[in-house]
Amino acid sequence: MTEFLENLVRGIPGLKITTDPDPIAQACTDWRKRYATTALAVVEPQTTAQVEALVKRCGEHGVAVCTQGGNTGLVGGAVPVADGEHATRPHVLLKTHRLREVLTLDEANLTLTASAGYTLHEIQEFAAAHGLLFPLSLASEGTCTLGGNLASNAGGVAVLRYGNTRELCLGLEYVNAHGERCGDLRGLRKNNTGYDLRHLLIGSEGTLGVITTACIKLYPAPNSRCVAWLHVRDIDAAVQTLNHIQQKAFHELTSFEWMNATAIDLVQKHFPAKAPVGPAGCDHVLVEFSSLGSEAALHDHVAGVLADLMNGNPAVMNITLTKNAREAEQLWALRENISEAQAKEGLNVKHDVACPVSRLPEFHHQALAAIEEAGLSVQPILFGHLGDGNLHFNLSAPSHLDAKVFLEQHQEALNDIVHSAILACGGTVSAEHGIGQLKRGLLRDITAAPTYRAFVAIKAALDPQNLFNPGKLLAN
Template sequence: MDRIDSVLNALPQDLVTRDPDITARYLTDFRKYLTGATRAVLRPRTREDVALIVRLCAEHGVPLVPQAGNTSYCAAATPSAAGDELVVSLERLNAIRELDAANLSLTAEAGCVLSVLQEAADAAGLLLPLDLGSRQSCQIGGNLSTNAGGVSVLKYGMARDLVLGLEAVLPDGTLLEVLQPLRKNNTGYDVKQLLLGAEGTLGIITAVSLKLVRKPVQTVTAFLAISQIAALTTILGEAQAYTGENITSFEYVSDHSLKLLLAAKPEARHPLSEASAHYVLLEAQTASPVFPLEDAVSALLERLMEAGLVTDGTLAAGGAQRDALWELREHIPEAEVAFGGSIKHDVSVRTSRLPAFIEAASALVETHSQGGRLSIYGHVGDGNVHFNVLAPEGAVASDYKAWFEREVAARIYDLAVEMGGSYSAEYGIGLVKKGLMARYGSPEKTALMRAVKAAVDPQGIMNPGKVV
């Protein structure tokens, strides 16, 4: 009997799934970069189950790979192909433990699907201000383990910023409970920060207490045409000033991306009468019933048009129009897939440098990509742009992507880093970006990460090979 059998035999068998037809769906990452192997997927129902699993794995030196919604863009939750790791799926650990409306907090288990938590908050007249495209399938444990970003970061921050408390199982099977939903709690090191963004390499998050906010009672959504990308920073500043920093989303869409989308989705319509090189999808929200939000955004648009910063714009007149505008932004990734998929560069720079980055990076692609097609969009209010490139028409997409990754991609990352930016704004590291971390990561930071990893997980059994 080998070490893995020792673990599997010691577990209650209803937690163990060995059927390869079932385990298959846990083995390929969302972007289909790679497919791993495993002897079993473990599906705990309680935090005690998780602690038992980890304790047994620690005892027998068996590595494990925590997995939530399996929507990582960096294969952070995919086991190795060697089949020597067990997958721990948190999907059955999915109870909402408590919603304390007066405390504006929600305590839920790691396997809760994000949209389920959003709905629970909504039903209580509140808002969980974490939102991203994969909301229907991603799970909160994964959102926190990767410090997810998304479309509301501008106003509400990253996933990390929404965490009041955390419960996790450490690599030796210890249950760590710092779950109280407190806004102030300076009692020693804030150890929950270790688990947030660690992509499962320092333990398994089992539950979390999240900040809620009051539900917006007014939403104004606008789609603006911009002639000069240099104006983006000014427009953002003016929008924040006019609305009292109530801009929740400030999303850039390049004309390239909009054209792709309109080609891929014939039912979608261009929201403006004329094409422009650049667009912004802007959303403002407030929980106040008395602030004239729509007037403020209208006045803003007028001012921006008078100043020549915006050439055209439309305000959504209701929920259906709002949804249509958001589809233009959120379905771009699907449109890219319809045209063979894209090479993604999830980079960030200061918001003050973003227009210059987009221009310079576009010029690099123009010069070096042998006809690659740009698709640029993203959360530019946070300095985060998804700078993507599609194969030229007629090229074999997979061949082109491999060539581009080898010959061109480094130029784009080099540029972002030279401009003081990041080579991974919100996707994280996982397996896929480890090469980038080796190239751009500060050696001092990496050494500190390794020291922490060795201290917390001395056997190296938690999600081995990822991040560190």
């Protein structure tokens, strides 16, 4: 492979190439440190033309391309595959953070066009400087990139109101397996001229091409914001609360997050953030509202909706309504630090599941009952975007057991129980984290045979050499 790397150096001026073992090892270790792999080199293009040239040379030499944005994924999709036949195949890891050729805004069309290497936070800030909003919001927004958001079809806390990344993208440009620039950045909201390849690339986890640029939707920035923290009896009460609020304040409702008592107790153990005082052992709900109207009008409207909610409703036990942005951020810190608190606490079995909102309580109760019936003792750390049906159903070892040993002994059984329960409720085993290399076998097992054959056929048609991210998403 020395000849291949020399070819890159000579043939692609300006391409940054790193072959030192330490930076390669760092780049090839995923965020959860579940996969530690390697590559021939880390390559960092600055332009789409460099990506085109790189992909052509990789195709000529049979070198696979693993594309990585901020490396914040949770399923091993942004590092070379760790096992199977593709693990021995030579890879380059293509980091996109230097792809920053384009950052423009069309105010009249409410669109922003940006290169894949910009972080989500940078895009949010650029839109905000023009009085506009790009509503995608994730805990990792300071690190994750636009290209990664598109490749993984990222969700986040505002899907309830604005949709996930797929719904926010009007067009994208990508480099295909032949090293050709493809796509459409015109920012059209109506365009019925053939297959819309954009939707194949979004959520494809880097297996069909390298996304280099995208045209995304913007919205008028809200003039007011209000956040409420509710103590509720259980997840059933949380769903009922969501239904009530949607009936009364549908257009103002931005986020609706549910957390069980264990999740919030864990955050307060490891971080200084404190939740509003409420009954012991109750569940928590964080609700955000926003409006183009005044702060006072929004606050009064929300206060009325929540007062009506509590009237004669014993399942809602306490409501705290923020008065300013500082208080709102303090409440959001409780929700956003759950994952970090879990990491501090130790290993756990993670599940990113979703089903119709109406069936979330059914799934919750069935899964926990099945775990108990199996004789497994766990600490459920449960939270998520209840407003769009997505829960992070994470299970930790009891405090008196070694977490690593617990996972080795019981992870497979717990996965089977949770996945069976969510599928029985008309749900999915991957709501927003994707498939990567973690769930590729599971995807094959739960997908109808004709559908899975279509997946394989699409991959073969668009990437006949299996150049892009081999060993990810598909099991074969």
